[in-house]
Amino acid sequence: MSLLQPRAVPIFDLPDETAGHAPHAGDERCPWCDQAIPHEKFLHIRDRIAEKEREQHALMTARLKEDFAREKAALAVQVRAEAKLAADTEIAARLKAAEDARLAAEALRLSAETSLNQQREVLEQEKTVAVLAEQAKAFEERQKLMEKLAQLQKQIENKTAQDIGEGPEADLFELLRGAFEGDRIRRVQKGLQGADVIHEVIRNGQVCGKIVYDSKSRNAWKNEFVTKLRADQLAERAEHAILSCNKMPQGQQQIHLQDGVIIAHPQRVLALAHIVRRHVIETHELRVGNEKREEKSAELYTFITSDRCRQLLDQIVLQTQRMLELEVSEERAHRMTWEKRSKLIRAQQKAHSDLCFEIERVIGTGAEGALADDEAVTD
Template sequence: MSPISVCPNCGHKFDAGEAMQKHLEIELKKNMEQREKELALRMEQFKKQLDEDKKHFETEEKKKLWSIAQQEAQKKIEEKNASLIAALKQDLEAKQKEIVANRQKELELLKKEQELKHQQELMKIQLQKELMEKTSLIEEAAKKKKDEEFELVKKEFEKKLEDQKALINEMKRKAEQGSMQLQGEIQELALEEILKRTFVYDTIEEVGKGIRGADAIQTVINEFGQICGKIVFESKRTQNWSEAWIEKLKDDQRALGAEIAVLVTQVMPKDMERFGQKEGIWVCNYQEVVSLVFVLRQILLKTQSVKSIQENKTDKMGLLYNYLTGTQFRQQLEAIVEGFSSMKEELEREKRAMKKIWKEREVQIEKVIDNTIDMYGSIKGIAGNAIAPIQHLELPEGEI
């Protein structure tokens, strides 16, 4: 295989041996053409000389001499041409041998160059192999470390997620339980407050939590400071009516020696649409309690008044009749209605305030749940199936 060379100027690739051979052939051809031109020129000169000599020879002898001279000259020219051709052939053979030798050297250099390139490629492959092995070991070690770190992060996240779930469930349970209790306590406090504010001369007693008995006791006192009787109150703020409330309040009434018992409830019995008596117990809602208590209190006041003036019963009955049919009683009833309306408006304001508080708590719980779900989704997107699925955060089978 001939060596391939590259031109340093234009970058053209060519066969150096073949180019050398063509170059030598072109040089030989030029030499041959030059020699032929020289021979042709000499022949022309010789012919001219012969022509000139021929003019001087007119005899037959001169012609013969001319023919002999011409033959000898022709022979000399042929001998000289043969010698020149032999020299050129010998020179060409020497050049060809030199070209062959140069090609052989170039082949040997090319072979050594190929061997060197082969060794370099082998060394490069070996280095790449060693580098890949070291890289694989490093990546394996890094992956192992990363897996260990991820496992710790996963366990930490699962622990936090379980804690968050437990906290959410506990918050929901407390919120539900606290909401029911809070609603009842709010109504009890509101009932005590409105009784104290409306009936300033009476004594309103709160029954402590955990103590068996009614929620509040009102001791009715007239303008002379005389105790006219007691009214016991039981407050209920639930979604369902219970008949057991009546019996319990009766027991509390008997235990306290109260003349009247009032059950303030959010849900009325099925057979009652508004306040009234049920088995001897007055039943009303929160909006009606002031009006009802005002009437019941007047009954106790009048009863006490009647008791204190039994000796003048006829006159007192007339006074009572005049009172009931007079303007004062009508005005008092109007005051009851006005107080009822005022208390209803106040109750609505309190209801709106409590709804606001409950809504804020609900939003806080939802925020905790949403943030927990977002954190789980982010880690699930990074780790994929490496994170064990959480049942409450996955769709049931068949709903995907």
């Protein structure tokens, strides 16, 4: 029972015989002090009590709604957290399962490779002397092809110092020394002033002139590369200077002339070296003067930087790549031929073994029959 409910019996449920009879003054009791009060006063107090109860009910309802909303929000947060935890756990389990599967596949692959290597070793042991001799010869040819392949790949890919561990100038030095065996080509030691490579052109035992080279493998172009090589060219009194660089000046590609220095992509350096070397030999044999030599050099540089020269050099690179692909295909075809020959030899050996077995079996049966006939005659 509410504390605001009147303790006196309300007069709204009077017996039927009193219906229509106006209450007397003082017949009503105050719900608070239990004193007799007029009916109008009682109605006023009752209405106020009812209003207070409605206000309290509304307040309690709002408070219950707030509590319910808070509990609902907290429950939602908890549900989301539990769902996230469950999802994370499932993802972790799936990742672990995937990793386990990957490790198992890797182990299976390694096992298959080991088994394959063992089978190859067994097959190698079963080959005849003739096949071994032929394969030895083929192996030597393949080694030569692989060396040439590595050299061509080095030219095409322009390996950097980090790739080979000696620096790009080592690549350039080996490339030039292999191409011009009769010339004097030397590297400038680390820490000393000068270009990376000094190329003295030799013709009939005489020095015709010099070409200096620098090799740069950088992430960005710097004009200091040209300034430094130009100074080295003047110090060496060289006829030409070639800068091999994987990064060209802005707006330039493959070949560019700057301050008297030929800037070229590493793929173009060897072809340019052939061109300028021939120019050095011809100007030396013609014994042209310095003025005429500079004029010829200017004409040569104009041609080198022309579209025609670029097209020809592109054709050289393209044909080199095709030669490389042809050598790879040829090597693959040789390998397939060796494998087929090895299978045929094994099949021939097995057939020969089966034939010997059948002959021995027949011979053994004939001997036993002859022995049985001799015993019968003796008896």
